[in-house]
Amino acid sequence: MDMHLSTDMRRAYALAVRRRVLTAQGVAEELGLDEPEADRVIAGLVELRLLQQDAEGDLFAAVAPDSAQLRLLGPLVREISVMQEKADRIRADLGSLLPVYWDEVESAAGQIEVVRDLDVVLTLIEEFSARATTEVLTSQPGGGRPVKQLETALTFAQELLERGVRMRTLYQHTAQFHQGTAAYVVHVAPLGGEVRTTASGFPRMLVFDRRVAVLALKGHPEGALVLRNENVIDVLVDTFERTWVGAHPFPLSYSKGQIVHVSSEVKDAIMRLLVVGESDKKIAARVGLSLRTCQRHIADLMQEIGARNRLHAGYLLYEQLAKSDADVLK
Missing domain, CATH: 1.10.10.10 (Winged helix-like DNA-binding domain superfamily/Winged helix DNA-binding domain)
Structure with a gap:
């Protein structure tokens, strides 16, 4: 009842x-x-x-209502108390093993941990975040993340920035026009969060204090690779830094000139990927566009340069890019 x-x-x-x-x-x-x-x-x-x-x-x-309350709720309150004591005991027992776990995994040089369970991935990221003291680097390829992910990311970023941990994030240019991502940047920028965009994509990853990295697991969108090898992480960080230097600050307002500039860089990235023979699907992923939108850009580009087919387009674009690069070096 x-x-x-x-x-x-x-x-x-x-x-x-x-x-x-x-x-x-x-x-x-x-x-x-x-x-x-x-x-x-x-x-x-x-x-x-x-x-x-x-x-x-x-x-x-x-x-009397107070007597009825005692008789009705008394057993329930006692049951809750017993369950709370049990939960506290389990939490304490498992928590006592954390130092053992971290001492072991961090002492294993070159360890690569493959995690295929999303809940475990999120728990690890939360733990790495809580232990971070200096800097977190993040890279988020694509044209913008879903709202739920952005809400989680905002909580994650606020907690880090309020503790004085530096946080830098790389997006692709197309994320500038994603409403949720723009709102996220508006929130984190005043807190000290640094966000930049680049034309070509960068692998999805998080690096905590240059000691541990979490990378996307190929073929398993809910999984991750957890790396603790210092040499591998140094390479990832060096690549991130090189991309960061050439990236542009995420705009908090938009102008016609800025939109034209972004479009030009995306077009240039598409041209370079066509020259090396990448498929439409890979080009779309690298520049953060949907496959259909990317194919439309490629068709417009081929028509613009008068290419008869993809092979002819690659040849013409190679000549065009070589001339452009030579002009830059003069």
Whole structure:
């Protein structure tokens, strides 16, 4: 039964308080209910301990609400207390093993941990974040993350920045036009979060204090690679730094010139990927566009340069890029 006081139950209880005792028949007559409805009202008040039945089972007496509360909630409160003690004991026992775990995994040079469970990945990221003291580097390829991920990322970033941990994030240019990502940057920028964008993508990763890195696991979107090898992490950080230097600050406002500049860089990235023979799908992923949008850009580009096919386009673009690069070096 739903342990909720209905209007009829409140009226019946008031009647019981006035009359001292009542019967189901009396409730039916006084409140204008049929016998099944009166029986349900009486049963509900008995379940809530607001009515007490006599030995014969015909008469019902009112019980004070505070007494009913003690009788009804007492066992539940005791059960909750027992469960809380059990949870605290399990938390303490498992928590005592954390130093053992971290001492072992951090002492194993070159260890690569493959994690395929999303909950485990999120727990590890939360733990690495809590232990970070100097800097967290993040790279998020694609045109913007889903709202749920951005909400989690915002909480994650606020906690780090408020502790004085430096945080730098790389996005692709196309993320500038993703409403959720733009809102995220507006929130973290005043806190000291640094966000830049680049035309070509960078592997999805997080690096904590240059000691541990979490990378996307190929073929398993909910999995991750956890790296603790100092040499590998140094290479990742060096590549990140090189990309960071050439990237542009994420704009908090937009101008026509800025939009044209971003479009030009994305177009240039597409051209260079066409020259090396990448597929449409890979080009789309590298520049952060949907496959259909990327194919439209490629078709427009081929028409613009007068290419008959992809091979011809690669040849023409190679000549065009070589001339452009030579002009830059003059």
